[in-house]
Amino acid sequence: MANPIIQVKDVSYCYKENGPMCVNKMNIEIQEGDFMAIIGQNGAGKSTLMKLLTGLIRPVKGQIFIEGEDIAKVPVSIISKKLGYVLQNPDRQLFAETVREELAFGPSNQGIDEEEIKRRTDYILESVGIAHLADEYPPALSKGDRAKVVIGSVLVMEPKIIILDEPTGGQDYIGRYQIMNIAKKFRQKGHTVIVVTHSMSLVAEYCDHAIVLCNGEILLQGTSKEVFSQPEILQKTFIRPPQITELANRLKDELKIDETLLCVEEMGDRVLEHIPRKNE
Amino acid sequence: MGTIIEAKEFSYTYPRRENQVLRNINFKVQEGEFIAIMGRNGAGKSTLSQALDGVIPHLHGGTVWGDIVVDGLNTQTASVADLAQKIGIVLEDPEAQLFTTRVDDEMAFGIENLCLPREEIIERITWATKVVRLEGYWDREPTALSGGQKQRCAIAATLAMKPKIMVLDEPTSQLDPIGTYEVFDVIRSLKEEYGMTILITTHKSEHIAEYADRVMVLENGQIEAFDTPQVIFRNAELLSHVAVRPPQVSSLAAYLNSYGQNIPRNEFPILLDEAEQMVRKLIGGK
């Protein structure tokens, strides 16, 4: 197998000196082109892990490699060329006069030429669904739109790895669809996407692999299917399964289900298999 | 039980803006009802919830047409203090609405403003603490609580003022599933044990299907529909028009129909139990 694009080796981190470990001896490998979900309760260590990857905080112990390079001494602004991170709260990430300038901020820091910046900005404006807001003042937008602008402003830098922290919180149905769809498009272009989320149905719909964190440690790691086939362990993290999963659990004997179903379509197919045909 | 909230031809424009964010809003809410306000972002949900408790227009200014009457008080003429005892509001962002350094200070703030005697203040915050299940947290710093606890602290702070109506604006959008569950559980007890009228804006369809008596759907500042969750969530055309996601079990029924089943629209499940029954009927009917 190819070298992992991100490698986390025995990494520990705590916020207070001698305090409890927020991230405890973690080992993670993420392959290039993966669509990875990081799940867990609030306070499980998800955001801490992501901050470690971006270099905003540095491990107390252990090493982190991005494309094989130890990032311990690399400044955040340089790491950002490879790894883009969208923070959860949009409000403190907006500094420009217009949405268009906001999007151009990152690429122009990277020294990309005007024409290319314009091409990328136009593409993002369209695909995130904020084209009609291009000339608006970002802080004056609605919360959902501000979140889209922030996500767009990182995607426009086209980093090899994109981390989205709770990208769909507070988004309506359409906003969620637009944001996840563009993440999917980037993934198809070969980018690696990491999503931090509470939403199990989002994981089921989009992600290949998932890591479940609990109290700063890795509880489960594997393909989304493998992770979801461990309902007892998931329960321990207080992650509540989606409605469709609960339905599948209730009917698992009748429908002969031996795994965790997460999508409406999967469940639908199972039901269809068991519906006796008429006129036969 | 009578009408507790009535909106008559209510319209509103923010200061220095031209378009009406709310247009000709007419509705009645009965005492003790659990109402969910749904719709896409920007449809006017937050504006409506702030109009109900008088923050609009008292604090934001702007132009108002028509009236909203809350338990006999007109929101435009009544003082915010009088309104605050009838209707309490919990905002989306837990951080911004907690401004003291102790949980008990936070809960006492509102009733202190109402000039209640000290003994009653203590009695009421003890009660509110019990309702939201934050016993033992009085000396904590609100900002150091978990998301769900912060939101429950904000609920208690409003609850202590003993309003008849609680308005909650996206109270769970920043919470994890367990925090969301905790908050919804508290909200349900407000209705069931204390007979409060609840109005909540949220995108979480499954929770709404389970708890709400009626769903108000806003689109472009107008009421598009106002009916029981059954009627709303079974109306696929309406839902896709207003960008509201149906509960997963309703989508399941739609999916089955698209593969040749004939589940009647008015029998689409919205709850887990209903879905279980539906599936059993489908696979059991040999």
Add this chain to the structure above:
Amino acid sequence: MSILDYHYGDSYVHKMDPRIKMILLVVLTIVVFMISNFYVLLGMFALVMLVWKTARLPLKNILRYMKFLLGLVAFLVTLQALFFSSGENPVILLHPIIPEAVPLIGGIGTIYLDGILFGLILGFRLLTLVSIMPVFVMTTTIGETALGLVKLGMNYKYAYMTTTALNLIPSLQDEAKIVMDAQKMRGFQVFETGKLMDKLKAYTTLAVPLVVGAMRRAQLMGVAMEARAFGVHKTRTYREVLHMRTIDIVSFVIVFLICVLMVVLNIMLGGWF
């Protein structure tokens, strides 16, 4: 943790009546301003540190703050050393580099011992002054501060506006950091690898998102306070009751007497050293 945040504890200083704390804050500040003798100032500094110790506040916090202030003190000392020349015992340490005959800048380069000493006192006074305020903020909740101000005769609306505004300062620090982090993550290199002038320029660009953020927060806070009936009556009641305990009054008298003693000593000793 910032030194302007409330610091949880149940020390004697935490429990002290906020009114006493407030008056002491004012008294100590004035006294520090009055004192010009280095040794007396040292005594005052020791007194303030004693209060820190009694309040069981981490000294680490103030040390971190002082490291930052030391730069300022060094600047003051240099400035005074170079330009302060009207001392009574001008000890010339260095002979003028520029001849005195040159107009305006003539004489610069002469370093007076007096200047250095004066600079030291100025710096040390500053250090003492900035250690007083945090003791109060770290041991007094917003509720207590507001109630204290009200009991001292302030209108409760102003009292709460003052205290909540004070509470916004530490969060502004945090937010500045978040904004800088966000800029770094969008490839903005100046904060990490830029030149000093570029950094200074970049700091000014933080102002816009910070002010916008603070205003949004203040507005939301306003809505939340209003929704809880803030400001609708002329007065309000309080859950908390202030107890002026005997021990509070005794400590007040002790600290006050020490202050008087310091002022008297200062007059008797005179001068700076």
